[in-house]
Amino acid sequence: MRTRLDTLSVTAVLVTVCAFSATAPLTAFATGPVLALALGRNALGFLTLGPAVALIRRREFGKVFRKERFLVRREQRRGALFGILAGTALAAHFATFMPSTRMTSVAMATALVATQPIWQALISTFQGLRLPRATWAGLVVSVMGAVIASGMDGRSGTEAVVGDILALTGACALAGYTALSEQARPDVSTPVYSVLCSAVCTVELLVVCLLARTPLFTFDGGTWLALLGLLIFPQLLGLFSLNFALGRAPATMVSVFLLLEAPVAALVGWLWLGQLPAATTWPGLIMIMAGVTVVVVADARRTPPLSDATGATRLPVTFPQHPLLALHQAPGSDVYTYLRRQAHAGRFAEVEAAIRDLETRAVRIHGAKSPEATHWIEVRAEVARIAGNHGLAAQLWLNAARFHGSAPAPDPRRIRDCLDRAHHEWRDTADEHIVSTLAPVLRAMYLKDVGRAGEIPADLRAYPAPVRAESSQVTRPVHGS
Known part of the structure; x- marks a missing residue:
């Protein structure tokens, strides 16, 4: 904090x-x-x-x-x-x-x-x-x-x-x-x-x-x-x-x-x-x-509990100091395990509600563009990936990159990691409308990132030329998308 x-x-x-x-x-x-x-x-x-x-x-x-x-x-x-x-x-x-x-x-x-x-x-x-x-x-x-x-x-x-x-x-x-x-x-x-x-x-x-x-x-x-x-x-x-x-x-x-x-x-x-x-x-x-x-x-010191699906177990919620902690990298007995388990079970409404509460809490305590608040955007992106909604995941990773870039002390490593994750999800997106919408934004973000002007991925640089293979994966909507 x-x-x-x-x-x-x-x-x-x-x-x-x-x-x-x-x-x-x-x-x-x-x-x-x-x-x-x-x-x-x-x-x-x-x-x-x-x-x-x-x-x-x-x-x-x-x-x-x-x-x-x-x-x-x-x-x-x-x-x-x-x-x-x-x-x-x-x-x-x-x-x-x-x-x-x-x-x-x-x-x-x-x-x-x-x-x-x-x-x-x-x-x-x-x-x-x-x-x-x-x-x-x-x-x-x-x-x-x-x-x-x-x-x-x-x-x-x-x-x-x-x-x-x-x-x-x-x-x-x-x-x-x-x-x-x-x-x-x-x-x-x-x-x-x-x-x-x-x-x-x-x-x-x-x-x-x-x-x-x-x-x-x-x-x-x-x-x-x-x-x-x-x-x-x-x-x-x-x-x-x-x-x-x-x-x-x-x-x-x-x-x-x-x-x-x-x-x-x-x-x-x-x-x-x-x-x-x-x-x-x-x-x-x-x-x-x-x-x-x-x-x-x-109120700042209060940590809200989080219940599991049965309401029997209440897991303590903490705000990690490392915002790039992904769901699959989380320890085995914390809130991330609960969120990952619920997401893989298809309970996306419950997961979204829990993440929203945690994100709102982080915004109130740390600020709208703080690393703690941005972290929950990244968690939402990971949940969208689990749901198969790669377009939403790419958009969320882009938002996280923007927030990291507007922080008082931007961390280039975190910005680049978010951009690379957004690009990965962009490649797996089947909806061509989403692809065409995100492509120029992704390119602009890579160009803005210091030292990356010559490292724009080839498929992103060439788009909309037909060098990108269409993904046959059908995206599954998450949270009403």
Whole structure:
């Protein structure tokens, strides 16, 4: 596991903290309707990112709409469904958290919405995962802190307590968004998923505004400036720097750093808006932050179990330090033996579900393009090979090569090994459409690989000339491909 943050990663995380910390103060500063402000923020974000993503990913969008996307089509539909549900949860988050900043203090709203990891841990229990004692201890401390701080808010009137409840509801909605996103992200690319969630969130907030008869975009000059700040800071700069940091650093460490959002927002609220929380609320706020920190750290150390087909044996899951460990090279009594046995038995749905859980876990802890997360792409490629789906295996090995190449310290040996495996699977692919699609990508990857320009395999270099013998092997679909 990577445990150090380099200077660039720390800078990205600090930019993320500062950008996200501007959300509550900007919302409290604006005078326009809060729901209209939430709609405007998402609509502008969608109009800014949507066309750019559609242009950059036009080939991906085209293949999806023409139903030509051969990589796990059923899983893509599953990812889109979870993306729609996640967009709904995101809309609920904005519709509750942003009004709370007007009803309670900026510090209180930000601290309560920062309890999202608490509710995320509780969601994990409903998914069958056992929580360690440290997680439960952190949960109790945070809840007690929220009760103490909210009780002191009660002295300021009922509106402040309602604001606290809305902020907690926003935290729960954000936890739901994260849980749904974890289910969808292994099957949908980041740009496409971001646009999908943003579009769903915008449409649903528009419906809410229309039902509530909220005036749309009838803002004064100050509110327009606040809306522009929400677009630039949390919507664009914050999310971009966060995604950059998650690609280089462990997600757990990033999450701990993000807890700085609450004190930074409180400082901004005090200096800009003159909102200084009462001294009696500070112990509760500190307890909230301490409890959430314990939960985040405990979550990083938790290792989820994996059951076999009968449910009788629970195998410990570890993240190997050598990402090129293939299934047939794994020790005889670990998770890889279980996955290999299930794959050879034809239980590909169960294997895919297990790998997805492990891959999602690795992404959360280590980052989207970390060696630990890339390793599970390689395991999926090996399972596809066992299933006889060589085209899918080649695509997955190519994805692994790309991720190894974009790592902070690329390993040429691992990149070359992935490319050679992708080429081997490409040669065994019978579907000519897949072959023709992957050939130029493979050639480009070999050319990009330093020192390999003259080592492109002859059959790949000559394609589409008829030098490649067609494989008579019939591919068997895996996971709905």
